[in-house]
Amino acid sequence: MTETLKEIQRDYEGDESRPLEGYARVLGVYGGAVSVLLAAAKLTGRRAPEKISPMDLMLMGLFTHRLSRTLAKDTVTSPIRAPFTRYVGVSGPSELKEEVRGSGLRHALGELVSCPFCLAQWVATGYAAGMVFAPRFTRVAGATMAAVAISDWLQLAYSRLMKASDG
Numbered sequence: 001m002t003e004t005l006k007e008i009q010r011d012y013e014g015d016e017s018r019p020l021e022g023y024a025r026v027l028g029v030y031g032g033a034v035s036v037l038l039a040a041a042k043l044t045g046r047r048a049p050e051k052i053s054p055m056d057l058m059l060m061g062l063f064t065h066r067l068s069r070t071l072a073k074d075t076v077t078s079p080i081r082a083p084f085t086r087y088v089g090v091s092g093p094s095e096l097k098e099e100v101r102g103s104g105l106r107h108a109l110g111e112l113v114s115c116p117f118c119l120a121q122w123v124a125t126g127y128a129a130g131m132v133f134a135p136r137f138t139r140v141a142g143a144t145m146a147a148v149a150i151s152d153w154l155q156l157a158y159s160r161l162m163k164a165s166d167g
Contacts, residue, residue, distance in 0.1 A: 022108030059142030066149040068116040084110030
């Protein structure tokens with residue numbers, strides 16, 4: 001069985017080195033976390049909302065967008081990524097460009113923590129769990145991050161308008 005998995009990995013990778021075992025571990029942690037959340041909900045009698053309102057969906061989307069970018073790109077959160085990445089430079093307003101380093105699980109975690117698209121699944125799952133276990137607090141957190149996301153977009157629009165008026 002082990003030899004078959006190694007052959008599958010070699011065939012998949014081709015000339016590239018991909019941390020498939022690390023990805024599998026990360027997926028295992030995600031699946032385990034979701035399983036624990038589902039079990040905790042069942043044990044405590046918590047239930048998912050009957051339906052998700054458009055406002056809740058909007059808050060969840062904005063929260064997921066903003067927190068994922070904050071974790072993956074913000075200068076202040078770089079200590080979280082530092083064990084897995086190397087600073088390369090600035091990639092945009094208040095965002096860093098970093099290179100994933102290491103191999104195996106370290107590399108897989110580096111890809112996860114430095115990619116807002118990759119983190120979005122984890123963040124959205126956390127938000128969904130919050131809607132089951134602490135909906136009021138979760139909505140406040142959602143509104144807070146939504147306000148930050150909207151503020152970011154307004155700051156970028158303002159900056160573009162100022163550049164356009166100068167030139």
